[in-house]
Amino acid sequence: MLNTADLPDDVAALKAMLIAAKAREAGKDAQMARKDERIERLEKLVAAFRQAAFGRKSEKSDPDQFDLALEDLETAMASIHAEDEADTPTGNRAIRPRAINRGSLPKHLPRVEEAIEPESLICACGGCLHCIGEDVSERLDIVPAQFRVIVTRRPKYACRACTDGVAQAPAPARLIQAGLPTEATIAHVLVSKYADHLPLYRQAQIMSRQGIDLDRSTLADWVGRAAFELRPVFDALIADLKRSTKLFMDETRAPVLDPGSRKTKIGYFWALARDDRPWGGGGPPGVAFTYAPGRGGQHAERILQGFAGVLQVDGYAGYNRLTAPDRVGPNIQLAYCWAHARRKLVEITRTGTAPIAEEGVRRIGELYRIEAELRGLNPEARLAGRQERSAPLIADMRTWLTHHRARVAGKSPLGEALNYIAKYWDGLCIFVADGRIEIDNNSVERTIRPIAMPRSFCPCRR
Template sequence: MLNAADLPDDITALKALLVASEARNLRKDERIARLEKLVAAFKQAAFGRKSEKSDPDQFELALEDIETAIAAINADEDADTSPAKRVAMPRAVNRGALPRHLPRIEEVIEPEELTCACGGCLHCIGEDVSERLDIVPAQFRVIVTRRPKYACRACTDGVMQAPAPARLILGGLPTEATIAHVLVSKYADHLPLYRQAQIYSRQGVDLDRSTLADWVGRAAFELHPVFEALIEDLKRSTKLFMDETRAPVLDPGRRKTKTGYFWALARDDRSWDGEAPPGVAFTYAPGRGGQHAEQILQGFGGILQVDGYAGYNRLLAPDRVGPDIHLAYCWAHARRKLVEITRASPAPIADAGVKRIRELYRIEAEIRGSDPATRLAARQEHSAPIVAELEVWLTHHRARVAAKSPLGEALKYIFKYWNGLCLFLTDGRVEIDNNTVERTIRPIALNRKNALFAGHDAGAENWAVIASLIETCKLNAVDPQAWLAATLTAIAAGHMQSRVGELLPWNYTRKV
């Protein structure tokens, strides 16, 4: 803001100052208008009906673009301020911390002159230190292995030479760390092999996509015993989640794709303070029939948390998998049926159901991470009365609503799975929904969008093996690149099949 004492006496200069001030105010108004639009977009993305409508990955992309636009506007505003008057603003968001293990390259910036105006020498009395994150693009290097040959001059007993180090791909170019990088790039970072080949080419390393595919296939073969050990470990649990998602697969004979499925079997006991490490195993199957779930679960007995897909009902037959399987169903799916109705038009009956289910979720948020006994006690005290109200609400309106109407279909769905929906009231280990396993499937869906389809049934099976191990690493806060490099190295060195369980990702955590 200008003070009267600072205004020039010259009329021309005064007019110029006024024009400049008006221009700044106009630009400020424009920025405010742009920011208001972005705030509205942000609110829509953050608080709109995303939970039942938008893809979570698309939601994240929307936020990225909005935040980028806001940063550009802030930069525009900074450009109007002279560098001398700029003040470092406090951090509005967490921009991340720089880990201690990263190497530090220090640079010291000294003043051009260390002589005081009085003629004396300046002495250091302190310093300001700042850290910035710097990135060096991926650097390729060549490991040159030399094995000298030795012979005795006094006899002819032969040549002495150290044995060649074990390699996963005999006679191949890659180290195990290189293969791990290709696997993580494809299955964790969702970079198809042809894009990876393009990236390597920019560094002067020309590798055919088929060469990378050969590395991936050989690695998948070698990792398969670890994958099998993962599934067996999961099936020894007494509480698991299961879900399935589409896996388009190329069908060369028909010149189009066919629809296979990835079946996800997951364990995550952290919400009830369980000791078993989390894990997920994907199994490819050519269809969605319940017989595939039956085959995967052979040997399992306990609680299986699923959605309302009818194919799981065959698991309840005692002669198929086992006599001790109990199905717990998902309140998120029950709520979704009602939410869809409230969006179409005013629906007070559906609204009443949604509000009661929302209260169940509020209670669950408060007890998450507690032991099963504590969770069960809280549910019996607070959740059971709400569920009893829901049962009265369900019975009352089912008798009055047309069975073929959208609301009638939603109430029928809830009634059909009522016993399984109420199972969380009798066992503190049971979750209120199936969201745990649905979260593990999201990376599969994202990879599917980038790759569009698997090239073959066998390719989909390899995809399932590697994705299972990488996602299990992520669930256990293990770096997939480091784990894969170490595991592939151990396999190449002849790790015993009888001790394959030692290679599971959560055991790698203990070694670090």
């Protein structure tokens, strides 16, 4: 409460106090308005995040869009925290716990040491200060990409005593004869395009900011020539994969330019992968991508020419020709994916109460829990564990499946999901009889997801 005895008698001083009070009130009003605006912005971000996480299937965002919603929310919160800290006097700031990646900086990164010494090493008493310890902190630093020019000089030498000729070192081999780029530059363009999904025209824009004017078509020429040189590496990789006895395969759509029409058409990337780590196999993990103009089974057959063994796939019918009785070629056994079977049941549970589908999801979940405990063991131990624990569940599930298929309409969503499991039952159960086979083909789906990402997500749209 204001004490009138503390007010000055001078009119000018009273006016100054009144102006200062009004200024403080205006500042508080502006601060409250900013906070209200921040709260509204956060509420919108939370709503978008909830939609991405829990919305209906037809309205759900791509997993990458889900991550973007979370990133935007975390960014907005950090901005608000920083603004609040700036508005709060230094002495009144509360210590807020902050997420810290303490100790996570890799040891292989080079360290640049800097020592910050006090302004004076002379004590107030006149003596000399000596070091009794130190505080050490580490921060992650980045040196931006630096373009440089490699100048190659090849001196020419001649003899003064005779005219037998000129000696000069031969010119080093180049990936692109008489071209501008070094091999490291071409590798950077390839990684940026295929691993980081950075189109060539954007790479050209990045280079132009450094005064390097390169046309997109020039970069495309580099990529094409590099692809030619890398072809033997690809051939060796896919030949090594096909010498394995167990592989994964999957395919995904890839829009490609249709020459002459100025439009795109749908092509397909086929991924052939090996991952023997879950059972301690000796073959290193690897994946080879092949482009094909369509999704027909003949493309899978062409890619797999010479392979014999177990191929783990989803339920796409195009793979059926690989096991046709009249097929000429090595024997291929198809193992199917429980993740796809479970996915069809999960979709039904999202539309409302579905006790049969929920029961199916629970039963498949029990199989996955067993697999999690067996992962990393040798094939013999995995086989023994599956025979003891998973085989009885599989047998019980078959009875459950037969019972409910007889009760559910075949053309209903639940009927179609149950029919899918029944159709691929033998291939779904192969993993119980072979410790090398996985319960699903998620290994190859994880490798193909980065290829599919630009199809549904583009950072430039944000």
